[in-house]
Amino acid sequence: MFVITGASGQLGRLVIEQLLEKVPAAQIIAAVRSPEKAADLAARGVQVRQADYSQPATLDAAFAGAEKILLISSSEVGQRVGQHQAVMAAAKRAGAGLLAYTSVLHADTSLLGLAEEHRQTEIALAACGVPAVILRNGWYHENYTAAIPGALAHGAHFGCAGEGRISSAARTDYAAAAVAVLTANDDQAGKVYELAGDSAYTLSEFAAQVTRQSGKHVVYSDLPEADFKAALLQAGLPEFLAQLLANSDAAAAKGALFDQGQQLSKLIGRSTTLLAASIAQALAT
Ligand SMILES: NC(=O)c1ccc[n+]([C@@H]2O[C@H](COP(=O)([O-])OP(=O)(O)OC[C@H]3O[C@@H](n4cnc5c(N)ncnc54)[C@H](OP(=O)(O)O)[C@@H]3O)[C@@H](O)[C@H]2O)c1
Known part of the structure; x- marks a missing residue:
């Protein structure tokens, strides 16, 4: 089972579309804050489950049976580290085998102000106990x-x-990268992609x-x-x-x-x- 968080967002929707080309709809869980926004996905056989990063109980229900989870970074700037940590904790409780996270390019050294929450999230990911892969978009x-x-x-x-x-x-290129990582045959745990x-x-x-x-x-x-x-x-x-x-x-x-690393085109072929x-x-x- 693949869980995509933020699945009602612009990146999340593109990930689901491209994942649908590779795996049956029944193996995809669209984890969304407002299920009514994803009614079209439910109609196509995707499991739509309510998941609010700020309400950990919803995350436990949403992640039940999850093998691989894509955590699309929250858009609620300023609250993101705690929200992402809640997702990590729920992923651990669910026994997920892989947690992929959409970070920001060169998060560890970036001058972008918004990189700070990604840096802190990456540190928490390394310690969360779930095998993790980082997509630095x-x-x-x-x-x-x-x-x-x-x-x-x-x-x-x-x-x-x-x-x-x-x-x-x-965005569609980054979605393709997420799908490539989620469906890869080789072990993705511990990898960091600069995309x-x-x-x-x-x-x-x-x-x-x-x-x-x-x-x-x-x-x-x-x-x-x-x-x-x-x-x-x-x-x-x-x-x-x-x-x-x-x-x-x-x-x-x-x-x-x-x-200039061109890791994105290498990853998506x-x-x-x-x-x-x-x-x-x-x-x-
Ligand atoms: N690389 C870039 O250039 C760039 C640019 C902008 C943003 N970003 C980051 O990349 C992420 C994805 O980009 P995007 O274009 O898909 O953004 P987006 O269209 O704004 O989507 C954000 C998603 O996050 C969800 N979300 C926000 N707060 C949540 C919460 N408390 N619980 C559960 N879900 C929550 C939203 O749910 P709702 O549909 O319910 O609102 C939405 O599905 C953004 O959230 C942001 O962190 C990157």
């Missing part, structure tokens, strides 16, 4: 392609990443690609970190998110999102999705 292309409508409206994509090179990949796109770009290059494909002129406007955060606040983002995004861009300027392809997809929707 780099940035999603979608973090930037989601901003395309705003960039087209303003003729500019704003940020504070300077000339930092970003080795992002599409990133095959090629890297600057945000100026991103803006140039948006210009080429959309036919509308978009420049990259590089701001001081504080000004970028202020712009995000003015656009209506909550304080913590504006802080997190500005901090991440500033870390990207120092290379925090860059990686194909090249990672080109940024240009994700931009085309975003423009088409």
Whole structure:
């Protein structure tokens, strides 16, 4: 039995779709906070079970019979270490044979502010008593392609990443990596994968690609970190998110999102999705 947490989220759904191509639906448990969000999966034969990282009792019921569990990191920044530890404890009680965790690229040394919770989670994982494998996911292309409508409206994509090179990949690539690890025949316990796109770009290059494909002129406007955060606040983002995004861009300027190891394409057996392809997809929707 494979358990996927966060299965109602964007990454979780892609993992389930790709896992369905490899194993029968009856062997997949979609562990979700709100089962009604996964009614479509239940209709396809996937077992949908309620699992809230903040309610350990739900985790015991959700993990019953689990052999391999994918813990998709929580989106509740600030609460994540305790939530992830609750998942580890439940995985241990369930007798799971493998716990895979979606961390962040170069978590042990990363300058990203959000890496701290991943670092602490990785330390807890090593001590939790369940064989664990770490998927250190780099940035999603979608973090930037989601901003395309705003960039087209303003003729500019704003940020504070300077000339930092970003080795992002599409969410679907990271989902494929998770499925590869969960279904691998060889022992994955103890492995740490640094997962990133095959090629890297600057945000100026991103803006140039948006210009080429959309036919509308978009420049990259590089701001001081504080000004970028202020712009995000003015656009209506909550304080913590504006802080997190500005901090991440500033870390990207120092290379925090860059990686040349190509472990992601090796793991999934194909090249990672080109940024240009994700931009085309975003423009088409
Ligand atoms: N690598 C990157 O660029 C990047 C970017 C953004 C986020 N991330 C991280 O990667 C994770 C997956 O990304 P994503 O795009 O799939 O994010 P997402 O679409 O926001 O999905 C997050 C998932 O976490 C679930 N969740 C949140 N709090 C929970 C709780 N207390 N108990 C159980 N489930 C809970 C959500 O459940 P609901 O559906 O009920 O809300 C949702 O299914 C994120 O959670 C975040 O940690 C990575």
